[in-house]
Amino acid sequence: MKWLFFLILVLRAPVGVDAQPYQPTPENLANRAWFQDARFGLFIHWGVYSVLGDGEWVMNNQQIPIATYEKVPAFFNPQAFDPKAWVQLAKDAGMRYITITSKHHDGFAMWDSRVSDYNIVKRTPYGKDILKLLADECRAQGIKLFFYHSQLDWRHPDYFPRGFTGGSYTGRPESGNWQAYLDYMDAQLTELLTGYGELGGIWFDGMWDKKDDDWRLRKTYDLIHRLQPGALVGSNHHVAPYEGEDFQMFEKDLPGHNTTGFAPEQKIGALPRETCETINHSWGFNLKDDQHKSTKELIQYLVKAAGYDANFLLNLGPMPNGLIQPEHQQRLRDMGAWLKKNGATIYGTRGGPLSARIWGVTTRKGNKVYVHILNWQDETLTLPKWGQKVVAARLFQDQSLLRFQENDFGVSVLIPKEKRDEIDTIIELEVK
Numbered sequence: 001m002k003w004l005f006f007l008i009l010v011l012r013a014p015v016g017v018d019a020q021p022y023q024p025t026p027e028n029l030a031n032r033a034w035f036q037d038a039r040f041g042l043f044i045h046w047g048v049y050s051v052l053g054d055g056e057w058v059m060n061n062q063q064i065p066i067a068t069y070e071k072v073p074a075f076f077n078p079q080a081f082d083p084k085a086w087v088q089l090a091k092d093a094g095m096r097y098i099t100i101t102s103k104h105h106d107g108f109a110m111w112d113s114r115v116s117d118y119n120i121v122k123r124t125p126y127g128k129d130i131l132k133l134l135a136d137e138c139r140a141q142g143i144k145l146f147f148y149h150s151q152l153d154w155r156h157p158d159y160f161p162r163g164f165t166g167g168s169y170t171g172r173p174e175s176g177n178w179q180a181y182l183d184y185m186d187a188q189l190t191e192l193l194t195g196y197g198e199l200g201g202i203w204f205d206g207m208w209d210k211k212d213d214d215w216r217l218r219k220t221y222d223l224i225h226r227l228q229p230g231a232l233v234g235s236n237h238h239v240a241p242y243e244g245e246d247f248q249m250f251e252k253d254l255p256g257h258n259t260t261g262f263a264p265e266q267k268i269g270a271l272p273r274e275t276c277e278t279i280n281h282s283w284g285f286n287l288k289d290d291q292h293k294s295t296k297e298l299i300q301y302l303v304k305a306a307g308y309d310a311n312f313l314l315n316l317g318p319m320p321n322g323l324i325q326p327e328h329q330q331r332l333r334d335m336g337a338w339l340k341k342n343g344a345t346i347y348g349t350r351g352g353p354l355s356a357r358i359w360g361v362t363t364r365k366g367n368k369v370y371v372h373i374l375n376w377q378d379e380t381l382t383l384p385k386w387g388q389k390v391v392a393a394r395l396f397q398d399q400s401l402l403r404f405q406e407n408d409f410g411v412s413v414l415i416p417k418e419k420r421d422e423i424d425t426i427i428e429l430e431v432k
Contacts, residue, residue: 022221022244027230031200032246034144035232036272037348038096039306040339042332043148043276043315044086045283047104048076048124050320056284059106059154063169066155073108073123081130081322083137089324090143093332094339096347098138099146099203099313102131102192104284105166107155111196115187118155135196144200146232147192149185151215152206156181163209182216186223193227201232201246208237208262218244234274238263247272254356255308273310277301278317279328285317292327295334296423302335302346303372303424307361309351338423345370345396345426353386360424370396371427373415381427382412388431395419396426 024032045056051072052058059069090098103109109119111131121127131147138145153159154166160176193199202224207215221233221244232246241248248271252260255268255275279298280289293301298314305312314332318324339346345363352362352369359381360374369388373381390411393404403414413427 022218022225024246025225025229028225028232028246031230031232032272035097035200035247035274035311036309036350038144039311039346039349040093040095040302041097041099041146041274041311041313042090042093042095043283043313044098044100044318045104045148045285045315046130046318047101047106047110047284048073048108048120049104049106050285050318051075053285053287053320055282055286055289056101056104056106056317058284060165065169065171067171069106069155070118070123073120074125076120076320077125078318078320078322079126081126081133081318083133084141086134086318086324087137087141087143089329089332091141091336093314093336094343095143095314095332097144097146097200098134099148099200100131100134102147102149103153103188104148105150105152105154105206107150107153109188111192113188113191115184115191131192131196139197145196146200146203147196148203148205149189149192150206151185151204152209153181153185156184158184161210161213165209178213179216182220186220189220189224190227193224193231199228199231201234203249204233204235204237207235211237211239217242221245232272238266240267241269241271245271247274249273249313250275250310252277254304255310273308274313275305275308275310276313276315278315279331282317283315285319292331295331295338298331299335299338299423300374303374304356304361306346306349306363307351307356307372342396342424342426345372345428353388354383367431369429369431371413371429373420373425373427374423376415376425379417380412380414382410384410390429390431392430394428394430396428397421399428402427 049056049058112121112129113119121129135145154170157172158176158181224231224233234245234247234249236249236251248269251262255273258264280292282289302312316324316328349363349365352364354362359376360372363370390406393402393413395402405412
């Protein structure tokens with residue numbers, strides 16, 4: 001009966017730390033509010049893969065063995081990289097934070113990692129810590145920095161059992177120690193969280209490669225929050241948030257949509273939200289991809305994201321020399337010019353009282369509701385009632401008063417044709 005007594009003691013023992021509900025710190029909660037107010041960020045996919053000019057998945061897509069791919073870092077020497085210019089471009093675009101790839105699925109570290117010599121300082125002729133240079137400049141210019149970090153690794157021998165990517169072509173042995181790999185990942189995260197100043201947070205990706213495995217998420221998330229209590233944790237796993245996460249992301253889709261097929265089961269949670277998208281069709285530099293979205297498309301996506309109460313994280317894939325494509329720079333500056341005029345309807349707002357409509361979205365701040373008309377040709381727009389009385393209607397762009405009528409059907413606003421804006425006609429409604 002001794003074994004039964006022991007079992008009872010175990011079952012009645014206090015619950016371990018990993019089982020305790022996650023309690024975000026006051027710093028974390030403050031950063032969540034800041035994150036929601038920021039609304040616009042710059043995503044940067046940059047690594048040795050840019051040398052090959054075929055996107056960040058080139059190793060997997062072209063089935064390049066590890067022994068061959070390890071020759072690529074010797075060609076990565078971005079002498080034109082200027083962190084000051086990068087951060088200034090983000091600010092010119094009206095962006096409030098930057099998220100950059102610290103390690104992508106190829107396993108190559110873009111910082112001076114002590115855990116592995118497979119990194120930019122030890123394996124490239126450039127020999128400098130890109131993340132340190134960028135972190136210092138972000139701090140100098142008042143931009144928050146997040147690190148994207150791939151949980152998936154096509155090179156590490158202990159990433160085993162394999163997921164559905166990075167297969168036999170890599171040349172890795174069909175064996176490995178999964179727990180040892182997770183220890184390696186946590187060790188590299190510790191370097192990032194202790195050597196680069198205060199971070200906005202960690203942006204995880206790759207868990208979908210082995211979605212049913214035990215990723216020790218809570219242990220990793222607790223490590224992050226212990227080292228930087230204010231850091232926000234998010235993961236691009238395409239499902240509802242897990243315990244310990246601080247924001248929810250949606251890849252190339254607005255919250256609640258699944259046009260990509262990535263997230264058939266993803267539900268919208270209560271955490272701050274972020275959607276990410278590319279300027280062309282590629283995340284990393286792709287020499288052949290000239291399918292660039294127009295400035296109008298990008299601004300309207302930013303507006304829609306805000307209407308869905310989400311941030312917009314817009315991606316660049318810098319060239320291997322460290323320069324950003326001129327056409328991408330121009331689009332960012334054009335977005336910044338638009339935000340200088342209309343940013344009050346985006347920054348610091350929350351999703352408006354009406355869900356998205358075919359004509360556009362709404363945002364709100366205080367007693368102001370901003371109606372963003374993105375696709376509407378008639379001179380009158382009728383909004384359904386949402387429980388608050390409208391006391392004034394103005395065209396936001398010039399603050400001219402607009403005629404409106406409120407009745408049992410809702411609020412009808414008259415928008416003269418000459419007042420319409422090609423990108424976004426913004427109506428400011430003052431409510432009680």
